[in-house]
Amino acid sequence: MTNRIQNERLEIKLTEEEKALFEEKRKLSKCRNMSHFIRKCVLEKEIYQVDLEPFRDLQGLLSNATSNINQIAKVTNTTGVIYKNEIDSMNKQIEKLSKEIWHIHSLLLNKSKESSGDSMAITKIHRNCVKLRKSSFL
Template sequence: MRRKTNKQQKNKRDIFLKIRITEEELEAFQRKYKNSRCKSFSDFVRRCVFDGLILLIDKEKMQGLYSMLNSINNNVNQIKVRVTKNDDAYADDFKEIEKRILEIWRILFFFQKLAPRE
């Protein structure tokens, strides 16, 4: 069986989709299109729609994660104060723990930025 050429595939796309956007949104689309490797703007928009990532983030669960991480952070700080009061032997261990907690915060803030604004 022969594969259809691009022209034959394009001929099947005979429905036009019209959307309303602001000037700023159009500029953002055009800027992203220029940075993409798509052959046409239409191809770029189809790729955004079909391959794009849409995240639905539950704000209550995210707030729960913030609270838990904050509690862990506070506990680690309290342990650090008690342990290092007399001995600084665990300083490197606590630096590693703090580094990992900071990375978790970064991940949470990253997902917060991706969440749609209401």
Template sequence: MLLNQGYVPCNKQIHIKIPENELQMIHDRMEKIGVKNMSAYIRKMAIDGYYIHIDFSELLEIIKLLKIDSNNINQIAKVANSCGTVDGKTISDMKENHERVLKKVEKTFNKYLDIY
């Protein structure tokens, strides 16, 4: 994954000639990993020889689930503070949902750890 670590002026040029099919292969690989800047892609490949693209959509989903989970906990805390008690079914449902979120977190992070 290319990280923008500050602007570095690029004032030197390299010109290469490639056949149409190889250009198409480069475009296909760029599209596959979600890169739009050909210059950055080619520099990264020439220097490091690899390009890692990680899809963070699962992590964004986890963040969403954690926000929902936190909101549910806050709602139960408000009810408990105002009424003094919360029924067992509500707590049981919240605990079940929380366990589901934690399992998804663990599964997703294990998947990302396997990359390294």
């Protein structure tokens, strides 16, 4: 992209706060001027689209887990008895949920530019979440 004629103009309106933030970020980027900063942001930065479906699945799983915990707590408070298999089942479910959450977290932190790998991994998470949803807690 060297030796190009830059004859197109863009104009934007900002609040004072937005302009101050813009200038602060421009200075941190070490760009020469606003034009250079905007070109760098637009032309050199990747845009990632994140599929939120796995998060929705996890939210459902967490809701189911908390509901089951509340049911166990109610029975335990009423009868004074809790069964080991109930505790073991809940611990396994919590462990599975924790692993899924950490896996999603690591995907989001991954700076890889290979988007096909990310989308395949997110699809795998989605399938795992569906499997977890179908399994029973108790």
